Amino acid sequence: MNVGVSRETYPGERRVAATPDSVKKLVKLGFGVVVETDAGLAAGFDDASYIAAGATVADRAAAWGCEVVAKVRPPDAAEAGRLSPGQTLVSFLYPAFNTELIRTLAQRGVNALGMDQVPRTTRAQKVDALSSMGNLAGYRAVIEAVNVMQRPLRGQSTAAGKIAPCKVLVIGAGVAGLSAIGAARALGAIVRAFDTRPAAREQVTSMGAEFLEVQIAEDGTGTGGYAKEMSPAFIAAEMELFAAQAREVDIIVTTALIPGKRAPVLITAEMVASMKRGSVVVDLAAEQQGNCALTVPGQAVHVNGVTVVGYTDLASRMAQQASTLYATNIVHLLGEMGGADKFELSETNDIVWPMTVVRAGEIVWPKPPREEAQVPATAHPAKARIYSEQHGPPAAPKLSQGSRWGMLVTGLALLGIGISAPPTFLTHFTVFVLACFIGYQVIWSVTPALHTPLMSVTNAISGIIVIGGMFQVGGGGAARILGVAAILLATINIAGGFLVTQRMLRMFHR
Amino acid sequence: MTPSLLATSYLGAGVLFILSLKGLSHPETARRGNMFGAIGMLLAVLAVAVQARLVTSPLLIGSVLAAALVGAAVAARVAMTSMPQLVAILHSFVGAAAVLVGISNQLEPAAILTGAEKTIHDLETSLGVFIGALTFTGSVIAWGKLQGVIRSKPLLLPGRHLFNLALILACAGLIWVVMGGGPRALPALLILMGISGLIGIHVVMAIGGADMPVVVSMLNSYSGWAASAAGFMLSNDLLIITGALVGSSGAILSYIMCKAMNRSFVSVILGGFGAEEGAAPALAAGAQGDPIATTAEDVVEALLEAQSVIIVPGYGMAVAQAQHPVREIVDVLRKRGTQVRFAIHPVAGRLPGHMNVLLAEANLPYDIVLEMDEINPDFASTDVVLVIGANDIVNPSALDDPSSPIAGMPVLPAWEAESCIVFKRGRGAGYAGVENPLFLKPNTRMLYGDAKVSAEAIVRLLK
Numbered sequence: 001m002n003v004g005v006s007r008e009t010y011p012g013e014r015r016v017a018a019t020p021d022s023v024k025k026l027v028k029l030g031f032g033v034v035v036e037t038d039a040g041l042a043a044g045f046d047d048a049s050y051i052a053a054g055a056t057v058a059d060r061a062a063a064w065g066c067e068v069v070a071k072v073r074p075p076d077a078a079e080a081g082r083l084s085p086g087q088t089l090v091s092f093l094y095p096a097f098n099t100e101l102i103r104t105l106a107q108r109g110v111n112a113l114g115m116d117q118v119p120r121t122t123r124a125q126k127v128d129a130l131s132s133m134g135n136l137a138g139y140r141a142v143i144e145a146v147n148v149m150q151r152p153l154r155g156q157s158t159a160a161g162k163i164a165p166c167k168v169l170v171i172g173a174g175v176a177g178l179s180a181i182g183a184a185r186a187l188g189a190i191v192r193a194f195d196t197r198p199a200a201r202e203q204v205t206s207m208g209a210e211f212l213e214v215q216i217a218e219d220g221t222g223t224g225g226y227a228k229e230m231s232p233a234f235i236a237a238e239m240e241l242f243a244a245q246a247r248e249v250d251i252i253v254t255t256a257l258i259p260g261k262r263a264p265v266l267i268t269a270e271m272v273a274s275m276k277r278g279s280v281v282v283d284l285a286a287e288q289q290g291n292c293a294l295t296v297p298g299q300a301v302h303v304n305g306v307t308v309v310g311y312t313d314l315a316s317r318m319a320q321q322a323s324t325l326y327a328t329n330i331v332h333l334l335g336e337m338g339g340a341d342k343f344e345l346s347e348t349n350d351i352v353w354p355m356t357v358v359r360a361g362e363i364v365w366p367k368p369p370r371e372e373a374q375v376p377a378t379a380h381p382a383k384a385r386i387y388s389e390q391h392g393p394p395a396a397p398k399l400s401q402g403s404r405w406g407m408l409v410t411g412l413a414l415l416g417i418g419i420s421a422p423p424t425f426l427t428h429f430t431v432f433v434l435a436c437f438i439g440y441q442v443i444w445s446v447t448p449a450l451h452t453p454l455m456s457v458t459n460a461i462s463g464i465i466v467i468g469g470m471f472q473v474g475g476g477g478a479a480r481i482l483g484v485a486a487i488l489l490a491t492i493n494i495a496g497g498f499l500v501t502q503r504m505l506r507m508f509h510r
Numbered sequence: 511m512t513p514s515l516l517a518t519s520y521l522g523a524g525v526l527f528i529l530s531l532k533g534l535s536h537p538e539t540a541r542r543g544n545m546f547g548a549i550g551m552l553l554a555v556l557a558v559a560v561q562a563r564l565v566t567s568p569l570l571i572g573s574v575l576a577a578a579l580v581g582a583a584v585a586a587r588v589a590m591t592s593m594p595q596l597v598a599i600l601h602s603f604v605g606a607a608a609v610l611v612g613i614s615n616q617l618e619p620a621a622i623l624t625g626a627e628k629t630i631h632d633l634e635t636s637l638g639v640f641i642g643a644l645t646f647t648g649s650v651i652a653w654g655k656l657q658g659v660i661r662s663k664p665l666l667l668p669g670r671h672l673f674n675l676a677l678i679l680a681c682a683g684l685i686w687v688v689m690g691g692g693p694r695a696l697p698a699l700l701i702l703m704g705i706s707g708l709i710g711i712h713v714v715m716a717i718g719g720a721d722m723p724v725v726v727s728m729l730n731s732y733s734g735w736a737a738s739a740a741g742f743m744l745s746n747d748l749l750i751i752t753g754a755l756v757g758s759s760g761a762i763l764s765y766i767m768c769k770a771m772n773r774s775f776v777s778v779i780l781g782g783f784g785a786e787e788g789a790a791p792a793l794a795a796g797a798q799g800d801p802i803a804t805t806a807e808d809v810v811e812a813l814l815e816a817q818s819v820i821i822v823p824g825y826g827m828a829v830a831q832a833q834h835p836v837r838e839i840v841d842v843l844r845k846r847g848t849q850v851r852f853a854i855h856p857v858a859g860r861l862p863g864h865m866n867v868l869l870a871e872a873n874l875p876y877d878i879v880l881e882m883d884e885i886n887p888d889f890a891s892t893d894v895v896l897v898i899g900a901n902d903i904v905n906p907s908a909l910d911d912p913s914s915p916i917a918g919m920p921v922l923p924a925w926e927a928e929s930c931i932v933f934k935r936g937r938g939a940g941y942a943g944v945e946n947p948l949f950l951k952p953n954t955r956m957l958y959g960d961a962k963v964s965a966e967a968i969v970r971l972l973k
Contacts, residue, residue: 123910206888422627428742428750435751438528439758445535448856448881451763451863452593453544454534455730458756459600461527461547462733464749467558468611468740472618473570474562479618484569486610488577489603495581497600498548503585504593505544507870508537510877 001340002032004066007039014042014319017070020053022327030340036063043319085109096260109361119354126332132325137314138179141282154188172255173200196220246271254291267292277305286310460497466490519557520748526550590871594860598653605645608736612639636685638739645732648710662719731760770856772918804955806967816893818849826899833872835965852879855903889926
């Protein structure tokens with residue numbers, strides 16, 4: 001089974017879908033690799049290095065004739081026309097924007113997997129090309145801004161005067177945004193970031209940036225680690241915040257994308273006009289028409305002394321590294337599909353299937369939404385919640401079938417007790433049930449760090465059984481002896497429990 | 511003392527107990543909370559002593575003083591690493607006391623009851639004895655396992671579920687007999703005590719070492735329910751309230767522990783974890799190879815270069831008593847300006863919150879000791895992770911290998927850091943008997959040997 005690696009034909013695209021290193025890994029997976037002549041030249045890999053890694057270098061037709069064709073950009077009409085039934089195409093596809101292309105691919109009867117459709121799960125991270133590219137693009141965005149800026153980012157006091165540190169605003173703290181924050185911080189800038197998803201806050205602050213907020217509480221967490229569209233009131237407040245920030249900051253990096261839709265316009269022409277001369281806006285959403293009203297995709301434009309950078313090839317500008325990461329994503333995907341020997345497009349595979357846009361000529365995109373099993377988090381998906389910040393179990397929005405039955409059974413049990421039990425019992429029973437509820441509330445508020453003291457203090461107070469023993473001592477004979485024994489045991493508990501708790505708690509200090 | 515005055519003292523004591531648990535929501539307020547608890551206990555005991563005309567009874571004063579001395583001596587002496595054992599044995603005392611009170615009450619009832627009240631009272635008595643005896647024997651076995659007197663491996667009898675079922679059915683039958691009253695009630699109660707004790711032994715014997723946090727919390731819960739049942743029997747609201755508080759506390763702890771291991775409570779109680787699956791641990795595909803060993807010198811070099819360090823302690827640190835040299839490592843690094851934090855998994859150790867107590871004992875400030883939820887996002891941006899005596903809680907196959915016995919358990923992603931150093935005594939698998947692909951990751955290095963010796967070597971080199 002062969003993997004064909006196409007040369008990219010899109011103007012200015014320098015990346016390639018395989019590197020000599022990834023070729024070695026593909027060979028290990030059992031694939032033969034056919035690389036188109038000069039496919040990796042722009043990314044710094046010559047044909048000889050591919051051959052040395054075990055690939056065959058051949059012409060365009062040979063590469064496009066392989067069972068699997070890997071490339072970076074979505075194929076153009078001519079390329080799509082080269083495909084025939086039974087072949088599998090792996091590349092970025094953006095099916096929401098390229099309906100024509102998807103239809104063509106379906107007509108050709110091929111399988112097509114979109115590298116932009118990788119599910120946002122922990123397991124799929126190794127294939128997640130949007131993250132690996134976004135990471136580089138975020139870094140590059142800051143570098144491009146610095147390239148245009150006529151001053152350094154780091155503040156300094158020199159004999160010739162003070163250099164004020166640059167202020168950078170990053171909008172959207174996804175993979176690209178976080179990477180931009182990291183790059184700007186490393187160059188010494190003061191960084192602020194905004195994101196509609198509350199989960200982004202700790203990620204932003206952990207990168208050393210300040211997290212900006214609007215005064216309206218609204219959770220913008222959408223599916224798959226993306227943000228969703230917000231309410232008009234929220235957007236108004238958000239725009240006000242951006243307008244205020246625009247007057248103050250020197251660099252704005254915008255990364256706000258909503259999957260399958262035009263990017264929201266967050267920086268208006270007025271905001272750009274209000275920025276200091278010499279400032280820069282870098283629009284990472286340029287390919288989806290941009291977050292800035294003045295963005296011209298693919299170009300840097302100058303407006304009133306402010307540069308609006310709308311390059312759509314930021315990752316491609318670091319073609320060597322970008323290709324290496326992308327090629328590794330491809331290797332992982334093909335490995336996930338079973339390697340050369342057990343190569344298949346399985347509907348049960350939770351990475352491969354969501355990526356499949358066309359299967360054997362049938363369009364299988366978009367997939368019906370399904371329950372997301374994992375908490376999506378763009379940069380740190382390994383995070384698993386045990387219980388919420390308030391230490392409470394998440395409240396179920398609707399009663400499940402089970403809890404409805406539970407309530408019914410509880411109701412019947414209460415009815416039964418009410419009919420048969422004497423009133424004295426019910427007084428105690430009421431006390432018991434209410435105490436259980438109080439206990440439930442109080443214990444959830446205990447910090448997990450103090451769970452051991454909690455156990456020892458509950459040990460101590462359950463020594464209250466001592467009063468049971470004391471009531472029995474009043475009797476005679478065997479009952480008295482048993483009572484004394486109970487008092488002895490319970491008192492050891494009380495004294496031991498409280499004292500050891502005190503001893504432990506004394507150790508806790510800030 | 512009037513009944514109303516007694517009731518108000520109960521109310522006061524109950525409120526103080528609630529406040530004492532409430533205080534534990536933060537280390538700052540916890541000590542005051544503990545004082546509240548002690549005051550509440552004193553109030554309750556004094557009130558009952560006055561009521562039962564025992565204030566001057568030499569028997570009461572003598573036994574209370576003697577027991578308090580024993581308790582104080584134990585509390586002052588116990589090593590923090592032995593807290594799980596102490597907690598377990600204290601549970602057994604509550605269980606035993608509940609049994610004693612129940613039987614004593616059966617011998618000498620406080621009031622003569624008739625009809626439904628009598629039936630309910632007998633039911634309460636037998637439930638108290640049942641739960642109490644189960645708690646007693648279960649806790650003693652748990653103590654033995656934690657102390658190392660009893661093998662911590664699960665003991666799995668053939669047909670053990672059926673055996674348990676038969677025992678429970680027998681108990682139900684005996685409770686029926688006790689409720690029938692008459693001369694057969696007392697012997698039935700004693701047999702009930704014996705059988706439920708057997709259940710306690712059998713259930714805890716079948717549970718492996720790694721599940722001990724759940725078992726100890728469960729017994730904590732049972733000791734509360736036993737006290738509550740005694741309260742019903744004696745018509746004493748304070749006992750009922752306290753028992754309910756303790757019971758729900760233990761239940762919530764069990765729930766948290768089970769969640770942290772991604773296992774259902776029932777499967778833990780049915781036991782046998784780490785025995786069936788552990789027999790033939792399967793390595794994830796592509797994870798073959800040998801772990802790469804390292805030396806203390808290399809670890810020190812890595813630590814000195816690091817900007818940020820996360821330490822993941824496990825039960826192995828407690829066993830090796832390594833928390834003090836670890837503290838010294840932390841001190842040196844913090845003085846150099848390195849950010850050092852601890853990541854605590856909810857089931858690290860043998861008791862909920864065990865690691866926090868050990869680190870506090872080693873004089874580490876609690877604000878650098880973080881819970882899993884708080885610190886998990888930071889692993890990726892950390893330079894060095896030191897895993898000290900922990901295994902399953904840093905096992906990546908919990909996340910990426912659905913066939914793993916611990917699949918789905920939330921873990922600390924130590925492998926996300928720049929480099930990860932694992933302090934490990936030997937080359938075996940963890941308590942769950944699961945192979946750990948973390949050891950084979952390219953950025954992982956193994957520092958074999960006793961954790962304390964290794965940590966001390968690092969301290970010497972750092973200074």
